Amino acid sequence: xxIKALVLGVLDVNCYLVSTEKAAVVIDPGFRSVEAxxxxxxxxxxxxxxxxxxGHFDHIGxxxxxxxxxxxxxxxxxxxxxxxxxxxxxLSALFGAPLKPFCADIILADGQMLNVGDIEFKVIHTPGHxxxxxxxxxxxxxxxxxxxxxxxxxRTDFPGGSFExxxxxxxxxxxxxxxxxxxxxxxxxxxxxxxxxHNPFVRG
Ligand SMILES: [Zn+2]
Numbered sequence: 336x337x338i339k340a341l342v343l344g345v346l347d348v349n350c351y352l353v354s355t356e357k358a359a360v361v362i363d364p365g366f367r368s369v370e371a372x373x374x375x376x377x378x379x380x381x382x383x384x385x386x387x388x389x390g391h392f393d394h395i396g397x398x399x400x401x402x403x404x405x406x407x408x409x410x411x412x413x414x415x416x417x418x419x420x421x422x423x424x425x426l427s428a429l430f431g432a433p434l435k436p437f438c439a440d441i442i443l444a445d446g447q448m449l450n451v452g453d454i455e456f457k458v459i460h461t462p463g464h465x466x467x468x469x470x471x472x473x474x475x476x477x478x479x480x481x482x483x484x485x486x487x488x489x490r491t492d493f494p495g496g497s498f499e500x501x502x503x504x505x506x507x508x509x510x511x512x513x514x515x516x517x518x519x520x521x522x523x524x525x526x527x528x529x530x531x532x533h534n535p536f537v538r539g
Contacts, residue, residue, distance in 0.1 A: 336454065336474065340518070343368055346393040349520055351478060354378070358452025362386045362471070362478055363394040363520060364401050371397070375405035382452035384441075387411040388480025388520060389468035390418025391493075392427035392434055399437035410441035410449065412460060414467025424494055443469060461508065463501020464489030470508065476516045477527070483508055483517060485525035488536045502537050505530075509539035 339352040344366030351362040352374045359378030364371050364385060375383055385398050385407050395411075395418075402409050411419065420436035422428040443449060445460035449471075457472040461482040468489075471478040481489035483505050491498040513528035531539030 338476065338518070341368055341370055344393060344396070347521055348393045349518065349522075351518060353454065353473070354381075355453050357381055358454045359383045360386055360451055360454065361401065361407075363388055363480070364397040365393040365395060367397050367400070371401060372404060375401065375407055383407045384451045385409045386449075386456070386471060386478075387415070387439070388470065388478060388482075389465045390415035390425050391465065391481065392422075392425045392430060392432070394480065394520060395419060395425060396427070396432075396434060399435065402440075408440035409437075410443055411439045412458065412467045412469035413442045413444055414460070414462070415465055415469075416442050416467065418465065418467070426493060445469075459507070461501075461504035462495075463491060463497055463499075463504045465493070466495035468504075472511065472515070475512065475514065476518060477508065477511065479508065479517050479519045481520040483530060483534075483537075484519045484521060485517065485523045485530070486534060487522070488534070489520075505534075505537040506539070509537075 341350045348365040353360040418424040427434040447458040449456040517525040
């Protein structure tokens with residue numbers, strides 16, 4: 336499995352291009368990216384999917400356009416699905432760049448195994464940053480969205496945010512294997528063990 340990180344837009348969101356021989360997955364295409372577009376365009380013979388960690392504008396902003404340009408489906412956790420068509424909830428109204436409302440094709444539940452070609456993602460509901468944020472565990476890689484960062488945690492002062500809920504979610508992530516690599520929505524990578532030991536906000 337190959338993973339490439341693109342850093343997109345003014346908020347430096349990490350958009351991940353995940354590929355194998357049989358699958359091409361774009362995680363969190365928040366802003367327009369020719370590279371993400373070409374990635375899916377060049378994967379016509381593979382199973383493709385656009386996967387969203389949560390419903391904030393900086394993670395979803397290019398999803399709808401990318402999906403229609405490449406005939407790819409969009410998946411998101413069930414409790415953040417409404418955010419795709421609510422500009423006050425996805426914060427695009429607040430940041431002065433309202434999005435065209437759209438819908439996801441696939442709604443994911445906590446604990447669900449999602450198969451794309453030969454890749455398997457486990458869906459882990461991790462509320463706190465948003466009500467319906469999810470992390471995706473794929474082998475020994477965890478795509479943690481804005482739930483857990485290297486040395487930090489997601490903001491909890493937006494609509495639907497809760498520090499208590501986030502803390503519980505992160506503690507749940509800390510029960511995963513220590514050597515799992517953390518690829519988050521912003522900033523650099525880390526490991527579960529690193530964050531358990533050194534995260535200044537939530538320790539394991
Ligand atoms: Zn966010």
